[in-house]
Amino acid sequence: MQKKMAAVFDCAGTLLRMYRVAKEIATGNILEGIESIMLVAEQPGRALVVMHAEPSLIEKTDPTKELKSFIADNGLKIDISCSSGPVSIKEAASIINEQKIVVGDVIEVLTWAHRSCPEVYYIAAGLIVDREAYSIPYVLSTAGKLYSNAPKTIELLHSRGIDTYIASGDTMRSLRGVAEKLCIPLENVFCLATTDDKANIVLDLKKKYETVLMIGDGMNDIRALKVADLGVVTVQQGDKRPQRLLEAADLVINNIIEVIDIVDSLVLQNKDEKRE
Numbered sequence: 001m002q003k004k005m006a007a008v009f010d011c012a013g014t015l016l017r018m019y020r021v022a023k024e025i026a027t028g029n030i031l032e033g034i035e036s037i038m039l040v041a042e043q044p045g046r047a048l049v050v051m052h053a054e055p056s057l058i059e060k061t062d063p064t065k066e067l068k069s070f071i072a073d074n075g076l077k078i079d080i081s082c083s084s085g086p087v088s089i090k091e092a093a094s095i096i097n098e099q100k101i102v103v104g105d106v107i108e109v110l111t112w113a114h115r116s117c118p119e120v121y122y123i124a125a126g127l128i129v130d131r132e133a134y135s136i137p138y139v140l141s142t143a144g145k146l147y148s149n150a151p152k153t154i155e156l157l158h159s160r161g162i163d164t165y166i167a168s169g170d171t172m173r174s175l176r177g178v179a180e181k182l183c184i185p186l187e188n189v190f191c192l193a194t195t196d197d198k199a200n201i202v203l204d205l206k207k208k209y210e211t212v213l214m215i216g217d218g219m220n221d222i223r224a225l226k227v228a229d230l231g232v233v234t235v236q237q238g239d240k241r242p243q244r245l246l247e248a249a250d251l252v253i254n255n256i257i258e259v260i261d262i263v264d265s266l267v268l269q270n271k272d273e274k275r276e
Contacts, residue, residue, distance in 0.1 A: 005266070006204055006209045007157055007259065008224070009214035011168035011175060013237045014206040014256070015182070016144030017066030021109045021270050022128075023139050025101065030112055031138075033239065036126075038255050039138055040084050045131035046085035049092050050171050050192070051076055052235070055110055065125075068097045079192050081169035082220050087131050094128045099136050117143035121181075122174050146181065150258040154182040156260045159251060163209070167193045167201045168222060199223035211266060214260060217241065222248045232253035232262065 012018050022031045023037060040046045053076050059069055071078065080089060097200075112244050113123055123143040127136050157164055165188040168175055172191040179189045190201050191203035198214075202224045205212045214221065217237055225231030225248045233249035233257055235241055246252055251262060 003163065004161065004207045005211045005213070005263065006163045006165060006205050007213045007215060007263070008165045008167050008198075008205065008228070009200075009220050010218065011166055011170055011178060012142065012144060013217040014234055015146060015150045015166070016180060017123065017147055019113055019120075021112040021116065021141050021145045022091065023105055023109050025105070027140065030109070032112070032116065034043060034140070035239070036140060036142065037082055037130075038130055039140075039212065040082055043084065043132065045085045045087060045128060046137075047087035047092055047129050047131070048081040048169070049096070049128060049129055050079050050081050050124065050126045052173060053125070054173075055125060058103060058106055058125060059110060060258070061103045061107075063102060063107050065103045065104055067101040067106065067132060070103050081126070081173070081192060082194055085131070087129065090130055092129045095131070095134055095184065096127075097135065098134065098163065099232055101136050105139045106141070107114070107172050108266070109139055113141040113143040113240070117159065118146060119145050122146040122177055124170065124174050126142070126274055146178070147256055149255060153256050153259055160263060162263060165187065165205070166190065167198045167199070167224065168270060169193055195220045199227050201227050202231075211261070213262070217245075220247055221245070227251050229264070230262070232259065234248070 009015055020034050022034045036048050040048050106182050120143045125141045128138045130137050154164055164184050167190045174191050175191050202214055211229045213230045215223045215232045231249045233252045
């Protein structure tokens, strides 16, 4: 027997207000207010690589140490969060090993992210590899803090018997604290989820639930928004959202708490249909 309803949330930009900083390696310029996915989408064959490293470990490392040595010496795992074409982890590692990027480049963006988000809830670092140019065009850092209405939104959903999930391109290290703060079971958290992964997660949940909502804010949410019973885009981050993303959604909201009104309307609609 199917359960009634589930809500799937993206994390960065949806549950968390994000502060993103990138360093353009070719020029040394610091770019604020960027969107990682859009930097990846600039050229085919790019991938966003995440490093499974605590920021504190990075920050206490000799800034002149080469990044490839830092990764090797600490036995760090890397993963690909999203890409603009097929890029394997092996290819990404090979590109990193051929570049002269130093830990100081990563420390610089972490410092900027800390400065931009003093009430940081989580912070992470990564880089973008370009398979075609065989280079690392950017290193970047993202910091985030929970939207003030995020805890209340999840609490109200749970009080209505609605199961909540997170499907995000972030690592489990980054998502664990968010899930625990919001009382979302860790088994309901899907990390390092690509565009296709998110869509497949929603499709799988549709087999268990009568209604599945997808709530997101980025281009990597498009497929999941389309296959969900109801796709919701939140523009609470405040930056301009691509028209293609807005068109993929059934509804666009300005504040995450509006999800509660949407759910209540769906419940009322279902009751009316059953009476008929």
